[in-house]
Amino acid sequence: MSTRRGVLAGIAAGALAGAGAIAAPSAAHANGRGQGADPKCTPGACSGVHVTPDMFGAVPDGATDCTDAFNQALASGYTLYVPAGDYLIAGALDEVKDRHLIILGDGPGASRIIFSAASAAGLRVTQHTTPVTIDTALYYRTQLSDVGFYTTRQENGIAVDIAYSQKVVEFARNEMLVSVDNVHIAGVNPRTTGWSGGIRIMDVNHPRIENCHIVGRQDSSQPARAYAQFFIMDFGVYVGVTGDIELNYLRVVGTRIKNVIRGIQCVGAGEGIVVIDCAIPVADYGIHLNKEVASGATDPQVMISSTHINAASRCIYIKRMHEIQITGNLLYSFPHVDTGSWAAFEADTVIQATVTGNIIEGFPGNREDRIVGILGTDLRQSTVSGNRYIKMDVPVELTTDRSVDNVIVDEFRSPPAAVGPMVVYSGTASESANYSGPKLAMNAQQVVVTGEPTDVVSVSQTLAAGIVYQLSAVLHGVKGAEAGTVAASLVKTSGTAEIEFRSVATVVNTVGPLAESTVSIITHVTATKPGPAGLTLQASSAGSDLSVDSGSASLALAM
CATH class of the missing domain: 2.160.20 (Pectate Lyase C-like)
Known part of the structure; x- marks a missing residue:
């Protein structure tokens, strides 16, 4: 920050004889369209000069109203350098319109612009409000860097409001028109004061917002x-x-x-x-x-x-x-x-x-x-x-x-043993003349079902036409039952299938009669749809009946 300030001070000392030389720059220079003016000027070097608020009477003590001084500085058309201090804006800043706007400071916590008027807007910028052609477009830049916009009120308007004409934006596809860097937007006391909006940018290509801090009340x-x-x-x-x-x-x-x-x-x-x-x-x-x-x-x-x-x-x-x-x-x-x-x-x-x-x-x-x-x-x-x-x-x-x-979908959860479906899918795939399959491919879709065991051993599954199903399952014993693995495979496109899940390891009850044990089955379902037939898939089957004996299980899946 000290380097930037020194450079700016040197530029000002060499280019200006005094504050009076800046207080009334030529209209052609002020609006950025005079002969010799560079519409793409760089920070601190817009035709070689800049202004500071104190040149127009601002006192950075946090108590003196600096509204008029800032309005004159903004109207000058020069780069505005805001040295460290608290600058009170008790009124409203004039809208900056159709000119370059570059505001630089010594840091957002050092160069503080404080707004105190009720429901007042902060900085308002409107560029290119009239339609232009590609031959006459003027690409004005807006750059804010190393300053802070604060308010002493509750929900006090938008801190920084920037709007460009969409007509010009259409021709400036590669032009970075707006840059906001290291800007702080907040209330003076964040618990009691704050803006209603931070930074609003309308109709701008390539806006860049970096290293900013925006805090609401x-x-x-x-x-x-x-x-x-x-x-x-x-x-x-x-x-x-x-x-x-x-x-x-x-x-x-x-x-x-x-x-x-x-x-x-x-x-x-x-x-x-x-x-x-x-x-x-x-x-x-x-x-x-x-x-x-x-x-x-x-x-x-x-x-x-x-x-x-x-x-x-x-x-x-x-x-x-x-x-x-x-x-x-x-x-x-x-x-x-x-x-x-x-x-x-x-x-x-x-x-x-x-x-x-x-x-x-x-x-x-x-x-x-x-x-x-x-x-x-x-x-x-x-x-x-x-x-x-x-x-x-x-x-x-x-x-x-x-x-x-x-x-x-190919996911894992933490912890891995958490109960509940990994993926829930529901919906209807509609028919379409432009259909090209496969339409659905999901990996590791888990359906978790719990119930009381009986002696039923089969699974009944009704299949929709045009669907290929592949199913497998893992049987887990709860209340002391030893976990077993059940496996089944079905590849079929229509009709009704009866599938028997056989456990690889016998479920052994260690806490009492088998009827007191509760088990759960996690089914991994992969469904593909190669044709245009309609598909309704509900992969959440909590509430389906489950029954087991010592070596097999039955599960009714709602597909």
Whole structure:
């Protein structure tokens, strides 16, 4: 920071005779369109000059109103360097419109811009508000670095609000127009003050948010561990589009977001969303990506990696997107007192998702419903593998009312002996003129059933046409019964089959009459569908009848 400040001070000393030379720069230079002005100026070197708030009368004591000084500095069109200090904004900053905006400071904890007006917006930037052609497009840049935006009020508007015209964005596909780096957004006292929104960016390609810290207010009036206590700020980062122009290549790296309803939210987003090495420790939804409409870009290419999320509803929610990679993340259930279901990752109408290498942990003491690891609604052409599940009711649940294409599940749980189905799948695969099989391929799908033993030894299974089933089972004795292994195999496409499960090791009762023993069977089911016939598969058979004698078992599977 000292190096940057020294360089900027040297530039200012060499370029300016005094504050008066900067207070009234030429209009042509101020709007960035004068002859010789560089529309792609670099930090601290926009035509060789910069300004500081004190040149316009600002006093960084946290008590003197610096609103007018900042408005004049922003209107000058020069790079604004904010030295260390507390700059009180008691009024409202004017909207910055159609000019370069570069604000640099000495660090977010040192260069603090403090807003005190009730319901006031923070920094507002609007670029290219009138339609332009590809020949006349002016690519204005917005860069914020090493400053903090604070408020003394509760839910006090959006801290940083940046909007570009979609017409210009259409022509600037490779232009990084917005960069926010090492910026702190919070209330002066996070327990009593805070913004209603952190950073909102509209209609911008290649926005980059790195190393930022965004904190919403924590409501201290709520009882301890109350659900609403921690989720006050609407969003940490909100990125959206208007019309039919797609957002391209959002990058959020090394950023921490806390006490928000939605940590990172993209609405109508297009392709290229990257979240790496971030932390969202307290949120309702950690990352919420919703394309909203089915049309538009077909390959959003979302990557979320090395990120820690602790959320109450969903750590990651993605809707109507393709080519998703969720790898190497820590996804936790946030402890709260509300009821409802929780999922680490919910995919709704998603194609080509890869979910691998994640640690997913529930918090079963905080709710009366269910904790699900991966929840897929119309999840197609995807792979879920190598994830670790801790304290999960259902590690993987897949539900669809459409055709299912090659969903591969190959998972393990922690601890391995946990009771309950590993994968629950339910739905109907509809017929389609464009059908190409196989339609369903699932590995290690476990169905757990318990019941009282009798002397029935057969299993009855009705098969749907066009389906190939392969079944195997493991018999576990409970209440002292010795575990045995039963094995059976069926490859058939239609009709009704009677299968007898024979135990390899005899079940030996050591605690009393056989009727007092309880056993469970875990069936591993692999079903493939090579043809277009309809499929209804319910892989949760709790409640089915089970009976055993000393050497065989019977199980009625509801397929």
